[in-house]
Amino acid sequence: METLSSLADGFAIAFTLQNLFLALVGCFLGTLMGALPGLGPANGVAILIPIAFTLGLGPTPSLILLTSVYYGAMYGGRISSILLNIPGDEPAMMTCLDGYPMAQKGMAGEALSLSGIASFVGAFFATWGLVLLAPQLVKIALLFGPAEYFALFTLAFATLGGITSTNQAKSAFAAMLGIGIAMVGVDSQTGVQRFTFGELHLYDGIDFLIAIVGLFALSEVFIFLENHRGGAVGNEKAMQIGRLVPKLSVLKYCVPTMFRSTIIGFISGILPGAGASLGSFLSYSLEKQVVDRDGETFGKGDPRGVVAPEVGNNAASGGALVPMLALGVPGSGTTAVLLAVLLALNVTPGPLLFTNSPDIVWGLIAALFIANFMLLALNIPLVGIFTRVLLIPTRILMPVVAMISFVGIYGISGSTFDLELMIGFGVLGWVLRKLDVPLVPIILGILLGNEMEVNLRRALTISDGDWSILLGSPLAIGIWIFAIIGFALPIVLGQRMKRRMRNAASAAAADIKD
């Protein structure tokens, strides 16, 4: 009850005309930043910090503005995933897998509203989790040592096979490529440079945003150029937008998906090393194994394949605030920036934050709720406008995509080297698409490869070289079991399914003969 009255106090702080206006502005800007490839939530928040200070905003209004941008960007990332097959930020990558096929089937409007609702559900329940359980949840984060993290990342890679149903060898190759790219840079455990070739820009490794924008956005532009050979206008029939609001029945059968994905996403968010990308990935792969064992609908525009990653990534962004507020450990780039804002406002995150600065914490949490409702209210009516993007002829859209990619990447570090690297990734993406190699495992490798390696080596340093530490706790053993099941199940089921399909095909052939 005490929590609820504190929350009410928080709402009293947040509910001023100025704060509501700031939340609205933040939500709008955030959605925009999330939707533009290259301009992610972390950069969006960072760009707005000086504005917050220049306006002379106090701690609570500043935080309201910035967290609205944060949540807004998490909502916005899905828009370009669904419409263009280009993820707006890294957690939105998984939304491409079913969101874009839905758009191609003429269900773009439905996919957008459904994912908007999914984002709301994920963020809403995650914020409640933050309110009710933050101090207890920190204990979950503390159960995870290096060995457990290593097992968790292995689990993510082990379930890859279930994701990209086409050719397992090609997804394995793609994942290896991603892990290889993640190895570039100075190795923190020894201080030694790896694959940097003396190039200063590679010391800190390759920014995954560069890889995402190159592999997805630029390669899309290259494919377009190839198909149209410059002048030809080509096939430009307008895409169908379809209904804007999903049917109630569709919504209803997504409810179990939302429930499962909220939990998975939220827990991934709480773990500082995992975050929103792992949240959306695990939500998707689990959902696929639960509701689509035969691999018949996922990847081809199943609404649940859009709902799962969106719930997962938004629940994770709420969850990521738990370690940031209670431990001072940022779980993602964006929370790192928010942490810096708190420090600049002379608020010290940590175990005493809830007792020392309750007005700020509860004002912040109230702001999250407000932002969330605003985003829902802002996003559903805007679906109609977003979908207009599809009516823009490709020959105009593609140059715009290229331009946004260049501006966005240049904005990260202001270096032309990154642009060259992005073009390199664009070419790589084009080649890999020609070879039918899936791109998602590459990004996953880049995102998680480093953490996986570093945690393995931390574990082995701590145990002084004893490998048994990897099975040293019940939690680690549990995750390993899941990883093995996740790896083996699609192989076993896949063979059974093939047999079944062959039987069905011969039966159908027999029918025709008759």
Added chain:
Amino acid sequence: MFTKFTKIGAVAVIASFPAASLVSADDFMPENPECIAPSNPGGGWDFICRTTARYLQQLDIIDGSMQVTNMSGGGGGVGFAHVSNERNEDTALIVAASNGTTSRLAQGAYPGASADDVQFLATFGAEYGAIAVAADSPFEDLGDLMDAVVADPRSVAWSGGSAVGGYDHIKPLLLAQAAGLEDVRQLLYVAYDGGGEAMTALLSDSVQVLSSDFSEIRGFVESGDIRLLAVLAPERLTGHDQFPTAVEQGYDVVGANWRGLYMPAGAGEEAYEFWTNAIMEMTENEEFRQSLLDAGIEPFNNFGADMDAFIESNIAQITEISREIGIIE
């Protein structure tokens, strides 16, 4: 040509009459001042730039506002190379710096760069190192801990927020050296991505000891989650004098992570004077001082010749320890 001559003239005047420098610096006002944080948003360097930008603007030391640019890469090396190669004569530019900058210079981690490629401007604060253990740790004081480390260095794992060779690693190495460990390379150091993660490693019992900065762990000490064994300051900290130093426990180790700024080497004397005075004025501001103390950062001011001498000795010290632990030849 004419402007160039007057510039040289101005330098000569300042050099011969130091007292006149204040006057001439008042005439100089940088246009569109900028602070480069050579890291992603959210780190220590970012904090330096944003704090400086805020106070310089608030105190009307600069015209209008100061832009903060994040230029990450190469552990600050990209920013360093950018400043020394491309903007060597920019008078409106300052760059955030700390121990991380000097230790990378000392260890040759910025290829082809040396400390003389830029002009170190000032320090305005220092965070002292701290050594902490879990609340239920068997190590009661620094002596207990270091005895165990000397007896079997592989039995005690240390976490820290910097890479191997970084400052969180150097602090335990200095302690081990002071305790008489023969081969300090035996020390078991686990590098984490920032002080927060290193703290989590201690709280989750993954490691036994944490090497960090006092300001970063203060909250956890106050809440009773961890126990502070030693502060690596020359004397007990003002306002936090309940915590013993390593020096008074018989280990002569001081670990200060300073916060400061550098500027392009070719910006000219006028700009150097202006920025020196600007940072000096900022450090004299009561609100600024209080905000540093609130954040657990002690005042640590070096300007002009003091700054040059400080940077030189700082780099020499890190070079020496890096050589001993085999990070550099």
